[in-house]
Amino acid sequence: MLLQKADRDPEAAEYVLLERQDWRKTDLLLNERRPMPESVWQQFEQDVAQLKTGLPAQYLLGYAWFAGLKLKVNQATLIPRQETEELVSWIGEVYPATTSLRILDIGTGSGAIALALKQHFPNSTVVATDISNAALTVAQENATNLQLPVTFYQGDLWQALPASETKFDVIVSNPPYIATDEKKVMDYSVLNFEPQTALFADHQGLAIYERLAVEVAHYLQPQGNLFMEFGYQQALAIKTIFQNALPQHQVEIRHDLADWPRMARVY
Structure with missing residues (x-):
C-alpha cells in the first residue's frame, strides 16, 4: 500500500522480501500466517523506505538474476x-x-x-x-x-x-x-x-x-x-x-x- 501511494511498484517489496529470505513464492504462502521475526520486520521496513524513493529492487539488493x-x-x-x-x-x-x-x-x-x-x-x-x-x-x-x-x-x-x-x-x-x-x-x-x-x-x-x-x-x-x-x-x-x-x-x-x-x- 505504501508503495502504491508513492506510485511505485508494489511487487518490488515482495520480491525483496523473498530474496532476503531466500524463499520462493510458495514459501511466502506457507509462512503468511506466522509472525514475522523482529529482525526481518526491521529490514523489511528499511527496504520499503528505500523502494519508496524509486530505487530499483536489484540495486537495493546489490544483485540481479x-x-x-x-x-x-x-x-x-x-x-x-x-x-x-x-x-x-x-x-x-x-x-x-x-x-x-x-x-x-x-x-x-x-x-x-x-x-x-x-x-x-x-x-x-x-x-x-x-x-x-x-x-x-x-x-x-x-x-x-x-x-x-x-x-x-x-x-x-x-x-x-x-x-x-x-x-x-x-x-x-x-x-x-x-x-x-x-x-x-x-x-x-x-x-x-x-x-x-x-x-x-x-x-x-x-x-x-x-x-x-x-x-x-x-x-x-x-x-x-x-x-x-x-x-x-x-x-x-x-x-x-x-x-x-x-x-x-x-x-x-x-x-x-x-x-x-x-x-x-x-x-
Whole structure:
C-alpha cells in the first residue's frame, strides 16, 4: 500500500522480501500466517523506505538474476532484463553448446550477456567491451565470482579492441537505444537510477546501430552472426540500416515473448 501511494511498484517489496529470505513464492504462502521475526520486520521496513524513493529492487539488493546467474549490479550498470535472456537463447539455438566460438559482446555493462554465453559455450573464447570503466569493474567482479573467464576491454565500440582481436564468429550487442524525447514516458526508477549513457542514443536511439553497421563486417567472420537487441518500435529502421550497409547479408527480426519485434540477427 505504501508503495502504491508513492506510485511505485508494489511487487518490488515482495520480491525483496523473498530474496532476503531466500524463499520462493510458495514459501511466502506457507509462512503468511506466522509472525514475522523482529529482525526481518526491521529490514523489511528499511527496504520499503528505500523502494519508496524509486530505487530499483536489484540495486537495493546489490544483485540481479540473469540466465540463472547471480550478477552484482549497481548504478554503474543497467539491470539485465528478461528480454535480453531471449537474445542469449537465440544464439544458443544457432550454435551447439559444444562449439568453439570467438564471441564479442559490445556494451557489456554488468557482463550479463558475455557471462551467460561463456556459461552456455564453455569451449568458446568470450571478449566483452564497454565505454564505462565503472561498469567493467562490476563485470570483472562478476566473472571472477562466477569463475567464468571473459576478457574485458574498455573503450568506445571497436576502439576498445586491441589489434590482436579481429575476427569473431558471434558479435552481440544490447546498446543504448532510447531516444531522448522518450524520457517523458519512461518509468521513474529507470530514468532516475539507471545509467543514462547505457540508455540513450542520438538519431532517435539509432546512433550506435548506424556505427555498428558501418564497421561490423571488418570484425565478423565470413559465416559469422551479429545479434542485437533494440526498441520495440525500431525494427524497420534497424532492418533498413543493416540492409543498406551490408547488402550481401540477411537481416532477420525476431519477436520477444510479448510478441514485440525486439531482436535482430545479421548473417
